[in-house]
Amino acid sequence: MKVLFLGAPIAPHSDTSLSWREKFQYFGHNTGNLLIGQSLREEISVSDFHFGHGINPKEASERFDMILIPAANFLFKNFDFGYLADFVEATTLPCMMVGLGAQAPTVDSARIEGIPAGTMHLLQLVADRSKVIGVRGDFTAQVLNDLGYKNVEPLGCPSLYRTLKRELKVKRSHVASDLKLSLNGSSNVVQHSVSVEAAKMVESALLRLSLEKGFNYVLQNETPEMTVQHNADPTTDDLATLGVLVKRFDLGLSPQEYAAHIRTRFRTFFDLNSWDAYIKTVDASIGTRFHGNLISLTNGVPAFVVTHDSRTTEMAELMRIPHRRVDQIDRFDVNDLFMSADFDAFETRYTRLYDRYAAFLTKNGVHHKLEHPPVDTTRRSLDGIC
DSSP: OEEEESOOSSSSSOTOOOOHHHHHHHHOOOOHHHHHHHHHHHHHHOEEEEEEESSOOOHHHHOOSEEEEESSSOOSSTOHHHHHHHHHHEEEEEEEESBBBBSSSOOOOHHHHOOHHHHHHHHHHHHHHOEEESSSHHHHHHHHHHTTTTEEEEOOGGGGTTOOOOOOOOOSOOOGOOOOOOEEEEEEGGGSOOHHHHHHHHHHHHHHHHHHHOEEEOSOHHHHHHHHHHSSOOHHHHHHHHHHHHHTTOSSOOOOHHHHHHHHEOOOOSHHHHHHHHHHHSSSEEOOOOHHHHHHHTTTTOOEEEEEEEOOOOOOOTTTTOOGGGGGGOOOOHHHHTOOOOOHHHHHHHHHHHHHHHHHHHHHTOOOOOOOGGGHHHHHHHHSOO
């Protein structure tokens, strides 16, 4: 199968000499995007492939069998994918999109307003050229249904299935207070949260946990912290920005002290092998980053997601990933959160979603590497998810 990939990056950049900023830009300013795109690439059987729209549409139509789009929160007022729509329209290729999400403060939002015309054009093209569109959860499925698109399937994210195995087992740890934790947060998207004040409290608690316990904190798209982490010395402007963050999250230290902690305990990963290796060294992961915790679960390491908007909530709900919404947390207690985690439910749901995902790929004519379920359980697996 010959595939043209558009959307999330499917591998680290081939130029290893790139600066961290250049790698960050290549990943769409979020390292979690690599987990989405590379997972899909590794789940597909291909004889030839290419990434990106920097190719002539006519050449693409002649060289490839299909366009595959590993998507993210594309349905958002600030994201216009008209440039991708123009490219796809200029080809004659069938398409498949998976991981499509709608962004809103909560999954209770009535509708998504202001989706750009270019993004709507891309959505229409994909709907016309595919059997089924794979979406992140029930919320996005409802958004698409309201827009008139019925050929949708809630699947979560392709990164959930990256092991290629039909079963996924998570280690159990009962005393969270004794665990070596990996932390992650979304301090730069607090304003998009279902509750700004609750989100600030949780983000502050995560940062304080790193400061007080010496736990590592994984960055995904926090540019100020990444700048301090990767550059030789923080500039006056860097320290001024850190000063704002220290005050916002009431960290009780100087910008210089925060910079020193960032350089010691903060981590950023620009390839999945390094990220996988790192997460295997900890007992558990917790924070507000969905993919920062999902990579933990796919390695069999327990994780807990504190959800803050529709993007994280709908995926955690669909996948039965242990989670709690920020506005439902009165006091950030790691032990309390992990004691509430039901990894049995996650493992059961994983297998059922795995079968659904494999059937979705097959329905769209995509050759994949996923295991086939026993014949007599296929129908039950697809119907058994509510």
